[in-house]
Amino acid sequence: MPAPTAYLDPTVDAGKLFVARAFTGSLVMLNLLRFKVTADYSKTPELAPNRRISGAEAFDLYIRHTLPFLTESGGDLFFLGAGGPFLIGPAAERWDMAMLVRQASVASFLAFARDDGYLAGLGHRTAALEDSRLLPLSETAIPW
Template sequence: MLNLLRFRDIADYTSHPELTPNEPISGAEAFDRYIKHTLPFLHESEGEIVFMGNGGEYLIGPEDENWDLVMLIRKSSMQSFLAFSNHKAYLAGIGHRTAAIEDSRLLPVTELPKVI
């Protein structure tokens, strides 16, 4: 799963007030909380973060579009992803992601056989 993420300047916990921190935090900080919450469930479902890096402006692409974070997640199957994404304990922390993200894209990709 290829994730492109743009963070809010200040995290918006309106939809999940039970997770609201005592002091305002950035979208990036809220996403860090989401990742810490999510990793055990990702690993339990045989998933892993293959790559996580800072985004930026396109070399080729829309000039008005940029992404703060690019993340590649490996899952064994779409069924594994769906089971992970519907896990009740995982969903208890999804509000950190919702609070963090201003915009995002999620593109499922399938690895091709090696050519070499």
């Protein structure tokens, strides 16, 4: 049986669909994150700490690196929470953490995602994650 597909980066097609959605105003990014037991810095050894660390610890390094670039771009990390078993959902599926990030606009998100300073620390995320999901959300008015 082949190993399940891990989703760590957007595909070109997904990026095109994201832009084509033509969000107006702010958007929220729902992140579901599954960490590696031990962080794997083989793709970015220059970022590796001087000792072995967990995927969760590597993701903490990613967050610490990322926050200044996120806030400078008009973004806000407004929720970070520990995961666990689903109340509704597949019993075998697990997510270690959920994160909600608000961006002022698609343009500010894209500027953040292309920032060379931000990209310099992206290897912490890659080292940390076994799998992830990223769902862009637009606010909907509550009809009552």
